[in-house]
Amino acid sequence: MTSKLYQKQTALAVDNFKISHTGMPAPFIHALGYVKAACATANQELGKLDDDAADAIVKAAMQVAAGEHDEQFPVDVYQTGSGTSTNMNANEVIATLASQFAGKTIHPNDDVNMGQSSNDVIPTTVHVSAAIQVQNTLLPAVSELASHIEQRMKDFDHVIKTGRTHLMDAMPVKLSQELSGWRAQLLQNLQRLEDTQVRLSRLAIGGTAVGTGINTHEEFGGRVCAALSRQLDISFSVTDNHFASISAQDTAVELAGQLNVLAASMMKISNDLRWMNSGPLAGLAEIEMPKLQAGSSIMPGKVNPVIPEAVTMACAQVMGYHTAITVAGQSGNFQLNVMLPLIGQNLLLSIELLSNACSHLSDKAIQTFSVNEDNLKKILSKNPILVTALNQKIGYEKGTEIAMRAYDEKRDILDVAKEMTSLEEKELKSLLDPAKLV
16 A cells, blocks of 8 residues: 655645545646656755755656656545635645755755745646646647548538538538648647647646735746646746736636637537438438447447447536636635635646547547448438529529429439420539539
């Protein structure tokens, strides 16, 4: 059994908070390790910590950042709203390890937490952890999904299908055009996330308890940001207003909003795939997704679109997290937001869900679906809405009569139009050619 590296304050928090039995997400703890290492580096540069103590704290903090001591962080997410218990958990674990490394006592408050408050460390860690996960996990996953959709656009550029509005037959579109809409959604999401990263990289560190910077050096925040930038290859800077960064979490709410938009986009893409795959006999049957597993425990041979369904559930959960973060973002009372752990947890869980959902959708649906071209052609040839192409020749009212007759008699629009207009067959074929209508 691993010996406990944390001390009294953590033990009290573990006893006090037994609500979810879930600690802060590992990426948050790792980011907190990076923050503590950067703080020790800044204090060393400012002559506040001697080299032995600083080096020992940095070594210990970087072990936390590397995930070597995740089991030492048992404090429940639902704790004091400032995240003080998690901050003290980190201070105590790092102090214990650093004392072993330095061969002398390193104090969790006086040394590890020097120049800091939970009130600026935890908001800083919310930003740092989210920035790391967006940069290293989410953006690549969204980019890859968009890239694979672009490849399928090339694969199916020759395919023309019936368009649908209100789930009803509409004018034809190329399948590549339909897919281009999905890709554009994802590229717009990338732009939104990258824009938010600019504000996410501005950190509250240096504001200490209420934003005034009490008990810290005026250069401390800037040096911490410089150290973090070197560690993580992300350009961090000090916020231009500590009072806003500590008392509010507007940037976190903004990021949650961007994640919510991405979830909505992925929900739309997934549902389109489900509709297009529906059938195979009584549905649209436009595409066929791979048979990954049995779809029913009672109906032999049934296969379901399991990946898009899983993605829609992940997206629904992200939308729920967004609502919780929005409520939490309103909970800045005077000089401190008091729902910081919830915000940190929900942001990271949202990023993880969306990153994994993108990868699954890309690998197990987008790259692998096939197109039922014969079925698409058969349906398209009988689409009465093609009569729209005749509007300028015969008028809307006559077009309506032709479309309704074609519907009622279940005949090709070309045959009905030949009977009900004076246009030559050659001209009708040209006007009604789906390839010329896309």
